[in-house]
Each structure stands twice: as C-alpha cells, then as structure tokens.
Amino acid sequence: MNLFDLSGQAAIITGSSRGIGRAIAERLAEHGAHVVISSRNQDASDEVAASINERYGAGRAIGVAANISSKEALRKLVDHALLAFGRIDTLVCNAASNPYYGPMADISDEQFRKVLDNNIVSNHWLISMCVPQMEERRSGSVIIVSSVGGLKGSTTIGAYCVSKAADMQLARNLAHEYGPHGVRVNCIAPGLIRTDFARALWEDPARLEKVSAQVPLRRIGEPDEIAGAAVYLASRAASFTTGTTIVCDGGTTI
Numbered sequence: 001m002n003l004f005d006l007s008g009q010a011a012i013i014t015g016s017s018r019g020i021g022r023a024i025a026e027r028l029a030e031h032g033a034h035v036v037i038s039s040r041n042q043d044a045s046d047e048v049a050a051s052i053n054e055r056y057g058a059g060r061a062i063g064v065a066a067n068i069s070s071k072e073a074l075r076k077l078v079d080h081a082l083l084a085f086g087r088i089d090t091l092v093c094n095a096a097s098n099p100y101y102g103p104m105a106d107i108s109d110e111q112f113r114k115v116l117d118n119n120i121v122s123n124h125w126l127i128s129m130c131v132p133q134m135e136e137r138r139s140g141s142v143i144i145v146s147s148v149g150g151l152k153g154s155t156t157i158g159a160y161c162v163s164k165a166a167d168m169q170l171a172r173n174l175a176h177e178y179g180p181h182g183v184r185v186n187c188i189a190p191g192l193i194r195t196d197f198a199r200a201l202w203e204d205p206a207r208l209e210k211v212s213a214q215v216p217l218r219r220i221g222e223p224d225e226i227a228g229a230a231v232y233l234a235s236r237a238a239s240f241t242t243g244t245t246i247v248c249d250g251g252t253t254i
Contacts, residue, residue: 003237007032010085011234012077012130014068015095017044019195020145023223024092024230029056031231033090036081037063068095068122069114078129087137090234091130093123094145096163098197104158112159119163123170131183138182143233144171145226146187148249164189168245175243184242188229191249193221216251 011028015021017039025035029052037045037052045063052061062084066077081088097118100111127142134140149157150164167187174185192211194202202208202220212219229246232238247253 001236004031004231004235006089006231006234009089009234010034010036010081010087011090011092012036012038012081012088012126013092013094014038014066014077014126016092017041017048019197020190020193020223020226021092021094022048023227024094025061026052026055027224027227027231028090028092028234029060031235033234034059034085035061036077036084037061038066038077039095040067041065068118068126071125074122074126075129078126082133088130088133089139090141090143091127092143092145092230092234093126093167095122096145096160098157098160100159101156103155107159115159115163116166119160120166120170123167127174127185131178134183135178135181140178140183141234141238142171142174142178142183142185143230144168144185144187146171146189146245148189148191148247148253150189150245151247151253171245172243179242184233184238186233186238186242187245188226188233189245189247189249190226191215191221191247191252193223193226195223214252215249216254219250221248221250 011033013025016025016037029035037048039045042065049061049063064077064080066073100107144167146167147164149161154161171185171187
C-alpha cells in the first residue's frame with residue numbers, strides 16, 4: 001500500500017485560492033483526496049476547484065467561500081464539507097493575516113487583535129469544529145501553516161511572528177489532547193516562499209539576490225515545496241508524527 005495514497009479522504013484547506021494553500025490543495029487532490037477550496041472570494045475558490053476537477057475528475061473539489069474571522073462562516077464551511085464528502089480527514093489551516101509592518105510599539109490595538117484573531121483564534125475555532133468527527137473514526141490530521149517567523153525575532157513583523165509561534169504551541173497542546181483519540185496535529189513553518197503574500201520581498205531582483213544569499217540553498221522556496229510536507233502530514237507516512245513543526249526554509253534558520 002502506498003504510504004502517500006490519500007484515496008477516499010477529504011480535506012479542507014483555508015486560503016487555498018492561490019499560493020501555498022492552492023499548491024497544497026492541488027497536491028492533496030493529486031494523491032487521491034477530495035478537497036474543499038476556501039477563501040474569502042467564492043469565484044476564486046470555484047475557479048481553483050474547477051481546475052482540480054478538470055485535472056483529476058468531476059466531483060474531486062468544491063469551492064466554499066469563508067472569512068476566517070467569522071465563526072459562523074467557518075461553521076458553514078465545515079457543514080458544506082461534510083455534506084459534500086461525508087467526512088473531513090485532513091484540515092489545513094493556511095489562511096492568515098498580517099496588516100501591519102513596523103515596530104510593535106506602533107501597532108494599533110485593532111491591528112494586533114486582527115493578527116491574533118485570524119492567525120490563532122480562527123485556527124482554534126476551525127480545529128474544534130473538525131476534530132469531533134475525526135475522533136469518532138480515531139483518525140485525522142490537522143496541519144497548521146505557521147512560519148519560521150515563529151522561531152526568530154523581527155523588527156517589522158513582530159505581531160505576525162508572535163501569532164506564528166503561538167500556532168506551534170497550539171499544535172503541541174492539541175497533539176496532547178487529541179492524540180489518545182487517533183488525531184494528529186502538526187505545523188509547517190515555511191521560510192520565504194514565492195507567493196503574493198511575500199511579493200515585496202522577492203519581486204525586486206536586487207532584493208531577491210540579497211535575500212537568497214542568506215539561504216544555504218541560495219534561493220527562495222516555491223509553493224509546491226510546502227505542499228510536499230502537507231501531503232506527508234496528511235498521509236499514513238506520518239502516522240507516528242504529531243505535535244511537531246516541519247521547517248521548510250532552505251536552511252535559513254540553521
């Protein structure tokens with residue numbers, strides 16, 4: 001039996017209309033999973049779902065718009081997934097916010113709360129909604145897309161880094177709570193990846209060259225290189241992996 005075969009499984013991936021989330025959804029589908037594409041925009045979600053259905057067969061993917069800041073919207077997302085596929089085997093909490101760049105002394109309360117609510121609290125909500133049916137089957141995988149920002153300090157994205165460090169601790173806590181019921185909880189911590197979210201850091205050739213020089217592999221990452229870690233964590237290959245953070249950063253944090 002192929003350790004990476006996801007046939008018969010279903011997965012929700014938030015923030016999956018583009019970037020890392022889309023790459024994860026496409027690779028989970030490639031390995032056999034049914035996938036729920038979710039972002040704030042229904043049309044964008046439907047477009048990705050249609051692309052996956054065209055490539056891997058009708059009914060493999062659906063699009064469900066959901067704003068992660070809304071508990072009600074997340075509940076509807078889970079309900080739609082269960083209605084469509086009857087189960088949720090893998091949850092990928094990928095969507096996140098970072099509305100502020102600069103020293104933490106100048107961040108507004110509203111901006112700080114938005115970072116914490118969208119990057120931590122919403123993950124807690126969504127995980128709590130998905131896990132009960134995983135526990136019933138004594139099988140499931142929760143994947144939180146964190147960041148290497150949670151492993152080091154920053155003078156410009158401090159609040160974001162705080163939230164990503166908290167996601168790693170959330171995974172450790174929940175791995176303890178859900179482990180006895182067969183549910184695994186892990187994080188992926190990407191380094192600099194070529195996405196719209198980090199466009200300012202790689203779009204300028206001179207800046208990209210400077211950033212790449214600090215990476216042992218001498219380049220930044222691609223979304224698909226994070227998707228591979230997600231496939232692993234969703235599959236039987238990771239059946240003894242829980243409570244950990246897989247760092248995918250080209251060696252930057254070493």
